[in-house]
Amino acid sequence: MEAQHQLPQIELGATGFTVSRLGLGGFHQVEISSEIVDQVVTAFIEVGGTYIETARSYGRGASEDKLGRVLAGRRDGIVLASKSGARDADGIRRDLDASLKALRTDHIEFYFFHGVNTLQELDSIIGPDGAMTGLLKAREEGLITGLGFSSHRPPLLYLEAIRRLPLSVILIWDNYLEEQYVPEIQREVYPLAREKGVGITAMKPLADGFLYREPELALRYALGSGSEVLICGMNRVEHVQQAARALVKGPLDAEARQAALHRAPELGTYVCRQCGVCSKALMALFRLEGYVDRQMIDFLPHDPADYALRLRLANWFDLGEIARERFLEMDWDQGALQTEAATIACPYGIDVGRKAALALAKLRDDKPAYL
Ligand code: SF4
Incomplete structure (x- = not known):
């Protein structure tokens, strides 16, 4: 790619590294041959890409192994990250040793506590002989530069992790779908991290592929949401290009962001944009509905491919149980919510009365009469 199409670069927190704002995600390298991984990595480096991340668990080491093969001889200038699901010191050291071997390197810049989904797991990592001890020792030995944290659970875990762990970097999700029901990422997690x-x-700028219709819009929207690096799971050269x-064009401005929320086909006339016209209680109800199924199941007609995608992705985060627990904890006046909902004229064309009935049904785990 020509010089004017080179990726923008950014300082990554206080790590001392300056990296490309586009990162290459390792998960989708599992699906393709080493030959195609080579093409993808080559294209990524050609456009100025410098941040590559993977995990021990991706394909049980297959992603690390393929990346290690194709990075041989061009490791310089690449900031490499990998992750381990181990929560104890010995386990994470074994994983780190395996990652170093598979990636054919003697040093990994960032090694992550991967998929930490409960406070108990975080306690184990920090406790005696926990994984934090293992990684701090590895850092002293020069095997890694810094520690990272990732999770697929609500932002509270990130806030706790940033406060309690000596982190260099986090990996969190960020896109215009998830932003509608987990706004705490931009409002609380990013400021604390900074x-x-x-x-x-930030991973999932296309919401696991759900925002496939307008990838440039999704990428430029996410680019302006507060993260430093967007991790994309690109498995073909065309995706890299x-x-x-999209990244060279830069983030959308405030007006274009608002316009995107109006016209984004995936949000349509069902996903609540939290615009403030409804009461706080009603908006909270719709955020909890997002936890159940990302507001993907709207009981409206979709073409077969879109419907199959919705079914596959709706429960990806598996937050339904948390949503239903929170729903039970809160003192909802369900009748009043439905009465209010029926009176709302939503600027996004959402039938708020119908949506409230569906959201309540999902959270109570029953069905409204008309389904
Ligand atoms: S008016 Fe529509 S977008 Fe605004 S809070 Fe209510 S349902 Fe959400």
Whole structure:
């Protein structure tokens, strides 16, 4: 790609690294041959890409192994990250040793506590002989530069982790679908991370592929949401070039962001944009509905491919149980919510009365009469 199409670069928190704002995600390298991984990595480096991340668990080491093969001889200038699901010191050291071997390197810049989904897991990591001890020792030995944290659970865990762990970087999700029901990521997690000098890398800018219709819009929207690096799971050269073109254009401005929320086909006339016309209680109800199924199941007609995608992705985060627990904890006046909902004229064309009935049914785990 020509020089004017080179990826923008950014300082990653207080890590001392300057990296490309586009990162190459390792998960989708599992699906393709080493030959195609080579093409993808080559294209990524050609557009100025410098941040590559993977995990021990991706394909049980297959992603690390393929990336290690194709990075041989061009490791310089690449900031490499990998992750381990181990929560104890010995386990994470074994994983780190395996990652180093598979990636054919003697040093990994960031090694992550991967998929930490409960406070108990976080306690184990920090406790005696926990994984934190293992990684701090590895850092002393020069095997890694810094510690990272990722989770698929609500932002509270990130806030706790940033406060309690000596982190260099986090990996969190960020896109215009999830932003509608987990706004705490931008409002709370990002400011705390910046305050602590923790680098912010963000995955799922296309919401696991759900925002496939307008990838440039989704990428430029996410680029302006507060993270430093967007991690994209690109498994073909065209995806790298497409993402690079979007990032070179830069983030959407405030007006274009608002326009995107109006016209985004995936949000349509069902996903609540939290615009403030409804009461706080009603908006909270719709955020909890997002926890159940990302507001993907709307009981409206979709073409077969879109419907199959919705079914596959709706429960990806598996937050339904948490949503239903929170729903039971809160003192909802369900009748009043439905009465209010029936009176709302939503600027996004949402039938709020119908949506409230569906959201309540999902959270009570029953069905409204008309389904
Ligand atoms: S008016 Fe529509 S977008 Fe605004 S809070 Fe209510 S349902 Fe959400």
